[in-house]
Amino acid sequence: MKVCVVGACSAIAQAVVERLLVEGHQLYLVARNQVKWQRLLADLAVRHAREIPGEILDACDVSQHRPLMERAAQAMEGLDCLFVAHGMLGDQYQDQEHWPSIERTLHCNFSSAASLATAAANRFLAHGTPGLIAVITSVAGDRGRPSNYIYGSAKGALNLFLQGMRARLFRKGIHVLTIEPGFVATPMTAHRGHGRLFASPEKVARDIARAMRRRKNILYTPCWWQPVMFVIRHIPEWLFKRLPS
């Protein structure tokens, strides 16, 4: 596969990149932070004995998404997979009364990811590629909770967006994979302390790589989140709103 990875410096993406490289795929790595991106690319170049193309880009800049697909396709001489891994947790309690902050979180987690998926879908349709669009959302998107409904609503909207897109594109041979990780021990969640419920990025990456190979529709990782979220989704609202957050 020729994969364009957006948000390549995120801990989950790095672990996925590692697996994809071992499986022999070609990659185009996109990240916002130049210093982190350079460290990552130098490290990969030494360890995998090959130069990996990529670029610095703020994924929230939606005007760049179409050109990005072209540049990635040019660098790899083709493109048949988009993997979206960027995102921001934001600070629920600080942001909840301040619309511009909320909008930023919604834009970064929903709009920009939806725009990327659209750009990739358009390219795959135009070229007749039976491509794969894999996007990381979150179990937080399955139910709104006071402690992180801003992030959660963006991820939930993204779940619905991808669901619709999957149904629209599957007849054309284009597959959409929704990845819903539970708690993962990454820098994004470092402030909460990594307890027992936290999975390692490597474990999550193993599941993601397998789901990409098998063209799974919705992946909960680790897998036990699927029954847990099933139960949580079905708690009646009169009770759920009274639960401690």
Added chain:
Amino acid sequence: MEHLSWGRFPRTAQRDFPLGEPSTGLPRLLPPLLARGLGRSYGDSCLSRGTLLPTCSWNRFMAFDEASGLLKAEAGVSLGRILEVLGPRGFLPPVLPGTRHVSLGGAVASDVHGKNHHRAGTFGCHVHALELLRSDGSRTICSREQNGDLFAATIGGLGLTGLISWVELKLKAIPGPMIRVETQKLRHIEHFFRLEETDLALREYTVAWIDSGARGRHLGRGHYMAGDHADLPRPWPRPPLAFKVPGEMPTWLLNPLVLQTFNRIYHHSLLRQRAEALVSLYPFFFPLDRLERWNLLYGRSGFQQYQCVTAKPETLIRILQTVADSSHRSFLTVLKKFGDPVSPGLLSFPQPGFTLAMDFAQRPGLDRLFRQWDEWIMEDGGRIYAAKDARMTQGDFQRQYAQAPTFSRWVDPAFSSLFWDRVSGVKP
């Protein structure tokens, strides 16, 4: 988070501060600071009364040139990682200590040695350059040619000259992952010194294991191991699975009787006088990595490793004699002849002679024993390995390390360790 030294003695509370990107430089914190790698230093050179800076997030490779074998990597990269990544391509860190879980920065700071010291010298002999972040805000690239004084102070400098951010190291090309090893049973200590005069001692890797419980005419019996890289291209092996010690064991577990029995069984497990074998490099270089967290076997009170070097065989025999006569037993005793290669490091431990390393559970009476040996070693002009020490006095340090005054001029004023507090006379 609790940080202890590998010997788990002494126990003092430690604070740490996570480092950002290497490009952001040294965090501005209240001194004293001290880098923290993988925590394999036995003594208190990896402990601080201030703030530890864990380098584990600085774990990126930066550049590698296959033609020259020159590797540039961040200080938190471990030797095991290098082995895993570049071993399959036929490259090996030129010097390997007894565990692969050592960071590059730590290997430089302790100027570690290995079974090939008699041919390759210490780790520092193969370091081409390194970058040092100092508390004055500077980033200094040091090599033999550039800032040579600071380079010499940093090799074996116990992390006191600043924070090492990356290291450039010359790797050694190897034909494959297998080692052809010849093991000879040592009947007594004289046998070891005789073997050191034979061709066996010219092999690339040599080391002797000693049964510290044997006495009388068996004093210093053990196994002498000599190995060479086998010219067999084989697929690179996975590191063997490690058994993990589940937690802190009761202190009585490693009592003298258990240790003596273990040593005796191990000695007799070599059935023939002489054995040859072809083994993978993992068990050859890192036998103890098979038992993860083996330091927990010593229990709550921890243990101390006594490692000294002296040119006089008689002193070593006297030390082994006192161990055999005492109630203390060493779990693991290792004897090795150092060679002539000189390290650039000012505080580098190895010098021509024999080095003896012994692990002792922390028990009353141990210090008196150590004190006695210190006197003998210092009379010979020998020294104790600072990276394994937890009790050296200021006077001992000055006497053993002649370059100490020169070294102390290069110590970063914002850096210190409990070891340095002690030997430089700082009253915390």
